[in-house]
Amino acid sequence: MNRTYLIVKYLFLLAWSTFVVFPFLWALSTSFKDANAVTSGARYIPWLEFEPSTQGWKSLFTSGSQGINIVTPFLNSATVTLTASAISLVLGTLAAYGLSRYQFRAGFVKNSDITFFFISQRIMPPIVLAIPFFLMLREIGALDTILGLVIVYIALLLPIAVWVMIDFFGSIPKELDEMAMIDGCTPAGAFLRVILPNSLAGLVVAGMFCLIFGWNDFFFAFTLTFTKTQLLPVAIVSLNSSVTPWWSLSAFALISVTPLALVAILVERFMSRGSLSGAIR
Amino acid sequence: MLQPKHFFLLPALLTLLAIIIFPLLFTVRVSFSSWDVYQAGLDYIGARNYLRVFQDTRFWESLLRLSVMSAISVSLQYTLGFALALAVWKQTKGGRLFRVLFLVPMMTTPVVMSVIWRTMFHESLGPVNDLLSVFGIAPVPWLSSAAGAFASVIIVEVWQWTPFMFLLLLAGLVSLPREPYLAAAIDGAGPWRTFWQVTFPLMAPISIGALVIRLIEASKIMDTVYVLTSGGPGTATETPSYYIYIRGLRDFQVGYSAALSITYLVLMIVSLTIISKLLMRFLIGKDS
Numbered sequence: 001m002n003r004t005y006l007i008v009k010y011l012f013l014l015a016w017s018t019f020v021v022f023p024f025l026w027a028l029s030t031s032f033k034d035a036n037a038v039t040s041g042a043r044y045i046p047w048l049e050f051e052p053s054t055q056g057w058k059s060l061f062t063s064g065s066q067g068i069n070i071v072t073p074f075l076n077s078a079t080v081t082l083t084a085s086a087i088s089l090v091l092g093t094l095a096a097y098g099l100s101r102y103q104f105r106a107g108f109v110k111n112s113d114i115t116f117f118f119i120s121q122r123i124m125p126p127i128v129l130a131i132p133f134f135l136m137l138r139e140i141g142a143l144d145t146i147l148g149l150v151i152v153y154i155a156l157l158l159p160i161a162v163w164v165m166i167d168f169f170g171s172i173p174k175e176l177d178e179m180a181m182i183d184g185c186t187p188a189g190a191f192l193r194v195i196l197p198n199s200l201a202g203l204v205v206a207g208m209f210c211l212i213f214g215w216n217d218f219f220f221a222f223t224l225t226f227t228k229t230q231l232l233p234v235a236i237v238s239l240n241s242s243v244t245p246w247w248s249l250s251a252f253a254l255i256s257v258t259p260l261a262l263v264a265i266l267v268e269r270f271m272s273r274g275s276l277s278g279a280i281r
Numbered sequence: 282m283l284q285p286k287h288f289f290l291l292p293a294l295l296t297l298l299a300i301i302i303f304p305l306l307f308t309v310r311v312s313f314s315s316w317d318v319y320q321a322g323l324d325y326i327g328a329r330n331y332l333r334v335f336q337d338t339r340f341w342e343s344l345l346r347l348s349v350m351s352a353i354s355v356s357l358q359y360t361l362g363f364a365l366a367l368a369v370w371k372q373t374k375g376g377r378l379f380r381v382l383f384l385v386p387m388m389t390t391p392v393v394m395s396v397i398w399r400t401m402f403h404e405s406l407g408p409v410n411d412l413l414s415v416f417g418i419a420p421v422p423w424l425s426s427a428a429g430a431f432a433s434v435i436i437v438e439v440w441q442w443t444p445f446m447f448l449l450l451l452a453g454l455v456s457l458p459r460e461p462y463l464a465a466a467i468d469g470a471g472p473w474r475t476f477w478q479v480t481f482p483l484m485a486p487i488s489i490g491a492l493v494i495r496l497i498e499a500s501k502i503m504d505t506v507y508v509l510t511s512g513g514p515g516t517a518t519e520t521p522s523y524y525i526y527i528r529g530l531r532d533f534q535v536g537y538s539a540a541l542s543i544t545y546l547v548l549m550i551v552s553l554t555i556i557s558k559l560l561m562r563f564l565i566g567k568d569s
Contacts, residue, residue: 005472009368013379016365019440020382026408027397042411091293098289114294121301122494123550125501127522128542131311131529132304155300158293187285216390218504223530233392237508240396249400253393260388265381 024254031056031250038246056247060255068248070255073235077215077256079146080231084153085210091154092161093203097191099162100169101177115166121159126219129155137224144228152220157210164209168202169195208263215260232256312539318532330540339516340541343524344548350431350520351499354438359492361439362446367480370454380451387444395508398437399424402509427517430510434518437505442498446491453487454480485564493557500549521545 029044037043037050046052060070095118098104104111133152134143142148172195180190196203218233225234236252315326334340365383369376386394401407402423410420423429461483465475503522506512512519512527525545529538 010374012364013368016361017379017382020386022408023394023397023401023440024385026401030400038406041406042408044408091296094289095293098286102286102289104286104290114290118293118297121297123497123500123546123553124301124305125503125522125542125545125549127501127503127525127529128308128546129301129304130526131535131539132307135307136304151300155297158297162293188288191289212388218390218392218507233390233504236393236396240399240508246400249396253397256393257389260390261385263388 027250027254030246031254033247035245056251059248060251068239068244068252070252073230073232074255076146076229077232080149080153081211081214084150084157084214085207088154088157088161088210089203089207092158092206093165096162096165097169097195100166101174118159118162130223133220133224144225146229148224149221149229152224153214153217156217156220157214160209160213161206164206165202168199172198208266211263212260308539308542311536312543314536316536317534330537331544333537334540334544340521340524342516343519343521347500347520350435351496354435355492355495355499357439358443358446358495361443363450365447366451366454370451383447384444386441391441391504392508394441395437395505399509402433424510425514427514430514430518434506434509437509438499438502442495445495449487449491450484453484457483489557489560489564492560493553496556497553500553
């Protein structure tokens, strides 16, 4: 490793870090601005370049016409994402285990076809299903409700859970199950008592992917809800298209990306322990 | 009949079939009807909608635009993600900090960050043009010119999804075997040659996986476009998803948008299959 290489490498890492961090810093700075500070051109550093104000943050917790209520959309998003992720993770893990340990056959359909069916759902553009989902939810009276979104999000997240877990179970030797069953476990017992405890890393990764895709979805939340059940991404977009000031928008954005930014730290924990390389792929 | 193994698979399979298959079949059926805002309901008009899709230049242009857009943004993501993964792979000061930092954009909600990016690209009040002016570059009409808007969408996509490439490629690098490197070192290969003759070929399978996954996701792009440019100016950044959204959920031409959706879905499946086959031949040098 010569000197020029090291200099280039650290310059590159530094440049990319700046690029990554900049939008967050800009949002943070903007969230403390007032009308004056925004309309006088780009300003960055509070106190030095502009007088900070907390009205952006305050407006998020004020209800009524003056404020923007962030609490309800936040709770809605959390409920939908957590419920759908939990259900998908349970169903997906079971299915992935079944597919990795048993042979299924129905006519010409084999294991690999079933696996492909699950994973191929990721190719489906959301727009293809938007209108039928809309009509279907209206039919069962679940339009604009938490329940309706949970149903749709399961379809979105289940393939991800299956995809991660099938790979993970593939890396756990089958002898483990066989030994458990020789010891008198039922198939369900072997799965619950032997395999699951050894799959924690895979479950964490699958769970995280579910949380990410659930929390970040905009399209279905946007087309299948109106005013009663608003999720965070939809709430911020509707603010964006009205005359909402930049400072409220920025504060809103920061609050809605924080939960998953914390998840990023967890992912790195697992990655540094090397368990991610086995669980992902 | 029902064995224990079925209790593992069936709940998930039936759930997914129930949620996905009926809507999909319904879309196929609707695509043969003239369902629109004046006439709601399922009649049968044959393949008329599909003939109209065939002549709809706005749709084909959006497909071409999507291809160019995803080709540029995914190759940028791959190159940058690979470079970043290589940079933090071997012992690097602050390596852990960089790794956490680099993952963050992937975790953020695309539409939420697009709202922030929109303020950043603002022509007179945003920081992007302000910083460019430091280098003596005249203000760029980011969101109001065709080329600017196109570039903005790509910049945001690269910001958001390079972390995904970084994550997969770093996971791949970490699990590479040691022996080929020893052999290369004995041969006296420099870092440049080692990369092209050892690292890159060994990383080919995971590279293909990462590229294909990203292309699949990129082919669905709509959120970022909706918030950042609304497909504009004009139709300069309109993607197929966004165009179908306008036809179906704004103009309420349900039948026609269903035909567009099915055409789009089939084209995506076919082209992504071909692309992954080509990638395999190109990067591994053999079929499947």
